Amino acid sequence: MIRVLVVDDDYHVAHAHALSVAKLPGFEVVGQAHSGTEAQELVGSTAPDLLLLDMYLPDFDGLDLVRRLTASGGLVPDFLLVTAARDIESVRTAMQLGAFYYLVKPFTFAALREQLEAYRAWAQHAQTAPEADQETIDALYRMRSTAPRRPPATQSLQPTMAKVLDIVASAPQPIGATEVAAILGASRPTAQRYLATLVRKRFLDLDLAYGSTGRPEHRYVRRRT
Template identity: 65%
Template sequence: MIRTLVVDDDFHVASAHARSVAKVPGFLVVGEAHSAAEAHELVTTATPDLLLLDMYLPDRTGLDLVRQLAAESPETGVPDFILITAARDIESVRAAIQLGAIYYLVKPFAFQALREQLEAYRHWRLRLSAAREADQDTVDTLYSMLRSPAGDARQRRRLPATMARVLDTVDSATTAVSAADVAENLGVSRPTAQRYLAILVQRGLVDLDLAYGATGRPEHRYSARRR
């Protein structure tokens, strides 16, 4: 179980977040804190793996708390944390990333968004614990796994119709496909399929692999994005 500490100055919001976390399999809420000082104490006594951390607390910011914990425990570090806040300024986002935030959820948000990010984090921990060495494929996979599927869903809803069909073709294929395969399947030209596939790769919705044949020239092969 992933031991989770919920930190929010609003008692009702903290309770609501705790109930939401408790609904997600694999997570255990070990406490609620309503100030940085209370959170600091509970980090020591409850030993959480994950903080659901509000930015604005009555005695200091959530990021200030992270900085304090890091300074006090330079070897063990701080628990992983997801920042939950109404702060929308880019400096706050940058600071959160620099301090190692797993994710940044902007209030208000739906339970679905929180659940998807918690599930992504749980899968990331499982993959991390199973990895034996940090080769490039493992590193790439670990980084991509923390990306919330909600972001992919929003992108998919905004895709033009033909591009969405290209993405569905790649996702449903049992093996990696070429632009020619996609073109034949959809009845479009190869350059059209290639153009849409390149955009999908750029947006992080499709993975590109280079397959080297006997001629030595690589063939572009496309597959569903690895999570």
């Protein structure tokens, strides 16, 4: 079981990421931290294998957390960046510090799942290899450098709209704009606009669910072709 600590300053985003991780077999969320200091403490108390790490934290950034953990001489978990930081210097530094991957927000559940599954395969291979001969080392590097697959059905869409489509397509049941917004890392009105456009483009179907108030709630599903 791969133990994951989710680190994000936004409580709602951290919760959404934790729910996403918990859906995947072989992963266990051991905690959620909302600052660098809290994350450092939880690393010591929960001993995670992997950090799902945001760059922007209220006290110091995610890469500083990795540096502090390294300097402390204690456990330094593997880490996967999930961040809105797009500057090349952050990407280069993350690579230099050993980030398994760098996911730019907003991203879909499918994109996160792909990288977590890649990490799981990499970790299993690293743990079961009898020795670090050149063949094993080459295999481990190849597993880390494999580019993510892009679903062909979304190639004609603007990138964020394609991410919204992937979120809905990956959901186990009809999903609402609030849930989509949390996964996307955007506001509910923004998610609603993308969802409405995807309905108009006939990528999604609108499913009206009536709650306890009797008022319809808009839920969305991938259109069947």
